[in-house]
Amino acid sequence: MKLSPHTTAFEPSPLGTVETWTEAAPSPPTRPRSKLWRWIVHPFTLWVLVPTALVAAYFYLLATPQYVSETRIVVRVRGETQHALGSSAVASLFGAVGAGSSAGDASTLREYLISHDAVMALQDRLDVISMWQRPEADYVARLHDTEPERLTKYFNSMVSASLDGSTGVLTLRVRSFRPEDSKAIAEALLTQAEDLVNRLSERQRSDQLRMAREEVAIAERRVADSREALARFREQQRDLDSQGTANASQQQISAMEGALTAARAELRERSAFMRPDNPALQSTRNRIEALERQIEAERLRRTGGDGTLVHQLAAYDRLMLEREFADRQLASATTSLETARMDAQRQQVFVARVVEPNLAVYPLYPRKLIGVGSVFLGLTVAFGIAWLLVASMRDHAV
Helix, strand or coil, X not given: CCCCCCCCCCCECCCCCCECCCCCCCCCCCCCCCHHHHHHCCHHHHHHHHHHHHHHHHHHHHCCCEEEEEEEEEEEECCCXXXXXXXXXXXXXXXXXXXXXXXXXXXXXXXXXXXXXXXXXXXXXXXXXXXXXXXXXCCCCCCCCCCHHHHHHHHHHHEEEEECCCCCCEEEEEEECCHHHHHHHHHHHHHHHHHHHHHHHHHHHHHHHHHHHHHHHHHHHHHHHHHHHHHHHHHHHCCCCHHHHHHHHHHHHHHHHHHHHHHHHHHHHHHCCCCCCCHHHHHHHHHHHHHHHHHHHHHHHXXXXXXXXXXXXXXXXXXXXXXXXXXXXXXXXXXXXHHHHHHHHHCCEEEEEEECCCCCCCCCECCHHHXXXXXXXXXXXXXXXXXXXXXXXXXXXX
């Protein structure tokens, strides 16, 4: 029996009529991976457990202990009433006592303690750069950049100032790599806070006294000007008391009118029994005419022309009224100055230390367990969200 020759896939048969197929040889069986390897290469291990282990290694093996010094202060005003103290624990930084203004002033002090100016003043007072670059400090936590902006940013990560709105207590917490450094920084910041409050208080008191003194100076100049104008008027009129002169003139006119009335009565009486050409009657008539002319002259001097006694008296009254107002203004300004001086002495703003900066014994930072737990929880949540998104996309693709 003759056998047909061997053929391969896609080759024509010798007869050229039928194509035959051959099955591929089966691949050798793969060795199953171990459970440990599958656990190691699992995405959860790579994206959650490994980063968490790295963070834990840093916290428990490399992180340098950080010591905290805490202090608490309030702002007070000397002379505030007991009612004001009961309604607000923080005195106003600018002299006013009230809950709203006190909270705002305490917030202003808090903002200063974490500001760029406070950092620069602290660097001038203490070498905080070297304190935060101690040799024992680890690479992650230590200060690297000393530019003012980056130094301020690092300062805000190591120093915190929180205000309790209900009690008005300002809490300052300072962290560093040595207990004595934390206490020194806290002491320096308290000194700066006291200097700021004293400076603002002194400025407020100085401004208040300066304004009161300026009002007194204005009133004194007004009094001097009014008295000088009155002296010039008296010199021009050659009369020390125009009001007295006017009163005297009125009394004189009244006296002459009385004499004129008496002379007329006498003339009527004598005319009843004397002849018209009697010398006594003529003498009486002459006296009457003289009195009438004198009265008319006095009245003309009082009311006629620009230089009359009426205009003189009006100008004199204006000058006296101006001097009276000036005297009252000076008295009021003097009283205001005394009141401002008493208020400035009574309402002196100062910083009261509720809790002094402490020297730490045990490091409170870094918070290892909280840090590791936060990283693990955050990565787990992120991994779960990503896994759900990927699974949803696969379902839609199918």
